[in-house]
Every structure is written in structure tokens, then in C-alpha cells.
Amino acid sequence: MSIEDLSKKATEVAGKVGEFAKENADKVGEALKSDQAESISDKILDGAADLANKVTGGSHADKIAEVRDNLDGKIGNQ
Known part of the structure; x- marks a missing residue:
């Protein structure tokens, strides 16, 4: 896997984490x-x-x- 592939994958994962955090803001807040x-x-x-x-x-x-x-x-x- 190239650096570019890793970078693309990291960006995709970060986007999914961000979406999850937005969709579950109340639960994330409670967990913290x-x-x-x-x-x-x-x-x-x-x-x-x-x-x-x-x-x-x-x-x-x-x-x-x-x-x-x-x-x-x-x-x-x-």
C-alpha cells in the first residue's frame, strides 16, 4: 500500500469518525x-x-x- 493509499484511507476513516460523532453527539457527551x-x-x-x-x-x-x-x-x- 502506497503513502497516497494510506492517506486516502486515513481521510476516509476520519470522515466516518466525524459523521459518527455528529450523529451520536449526545451519547459521546454522556460517555465523556x-x-x-x-x-x-x-x-x-x-x-x-x-x-x-x-x-x-x-x-x-x-x-x-x-x-x-x-x-x-x-x-x-x-
Whole structure:
């Protein structure tokens, strides 16, 4: 499969995902506010914050925590 074929296929898949999201916006919204989304997002956000703190040597820990908490408020139910 060539690069052009992969690009075309990726574009087709992205279009289908977009259509699904539009058609199921209510369900997608509910899923993002679920207990399961909260648990998964907490793990991902904690890991990303830890990595960012490690890379910056903790020099931006307050800002990293602020961004992490802001994102956490938009995903899950807490």
C-alpha cells in the first residue's frame, strides 16, 4: 500500500469518525462524563503531568497542575 493509499484511507476513516460523532453527539457527551472516562482521564492526565514535571525539572509545577486540573474538569464526572 502506497503513502497516497494510506492517506486516502486515513481521510476516509476520519470522515466516518466525524459523521459518527455528529450523529451520536449526545451519547459521546454522556460517555465523556462517565465514571469510566473519569478514571481513565485521571490516569492519563496524572501521567502527562508527571512527565511534564520531570522534563521541566518541576520548574513549572504550578502551571502544569493548573492545566491538568482544567482538563480534568472537562472530562469525566468530577
